Amino acid sequence: MAKTILVVDDDADIREVIHVYLRNEGYHVIEAEDGIQALEYLQKENVDLMILDLMMPRLDGVQTCLKIRLASNIPIIMLTAKGEDQDKITGLSAGADDYITKPFNPLELVARVKAQLRRQQLNTKQEEESSAVIRLEGLEIDRSRHLVTVRGREVSLTPTEFSILELLASHRGHVFGTDQIYEGVWKDPALYYSENTVMAHIRNIREKIEENPKTPRYIKTVCSPLSDSFDEAG
Structure with a gap:
C-alpha cells in the first residue's frame, strides 16, 4: 500500500x-x-x-x-x-x-x-524487538512505550529526539561525533547540514531533560578544535 x-x-x-x-x-x-x-x-x-x-x-x-x-x-x-x-x-x-x-x-x-x-x-521494528528500559540515575527511557521520565517526571520528546537520546544512552560513556549521531539516527550518510541539525536537536533534548542545560548531567560535550562530540553520562 x-x-x-x-x-x-x-x-x-x-x-x-x-x-x-x-x-x-x-x-x-x-x-x-x-x-x-x-x-x-x-x-x-x-x-x-x-x-x-x-x-x-x-x-x-x-x-x-x-x-x-x-x-x-x-x-x-x-x-x-x-x-x-x-x-x-x-x-x-x-x-x-x-x-x-x-x-x-x-x-x-x-x-x-x-x-x-x-x-x-x-x-518501529526495533521497538517490537526490544522492551528494555534504560536507567541512568534518575533518567529512564522506556523503548517499547517511547516514554522518557526524569526523576519521575514524564518528558515529551519528538521521535528524532527520542532516537538520539536512546542512541547515546545505549552507549554510556562512548563519545559520538555529530556525524556519527546523524548516521546512527537518520540512517543516512552525514552531509553538510548534518551538524547543525544534530546540534539543534541536542539543545532541545537538554532543555527538556537537564536541570541546568548549561551544565548538563546526562549529555556532555567534549569539544575539539574541529567539531563537537557528545558523551552520554549518568
Missing part, C-alpha cells in the same frame, strides 16, 4: 512540484494550503509523513507542528527560508524531524522523505 504524504504550503506552484515528484515515486499525495487545512486532513486521513512550510497565513508551520505533536509522532520535514538558521532551529524545536531550505532540489526532498520513512520503519 502506498505511503500517504501531506504537503502543506500556501504556494500552489511549490505544492504541485512536490506532488509530481512524490507521485512519480509511487506515493499518495494530499495537498493543504495552510496549517488549519492540514490539521483537518489529519483528522480524516491516515498520513505517514508531512512536508510543512514554515511561513503560512492563518496558522504557520511552527504552530501547526506544535499542535500535531500533541497527538501524533508522524515524521515532519519543515520547509524553511534559505540562509535563515533561526528558522531551522525554530522548526526543529517545534518538533520537526528534518528541514530543507527554499529553493530546494526536488530530488533531495524526495531523498529526505525516503530517509524519514525508512527510519520510522526501522524504529
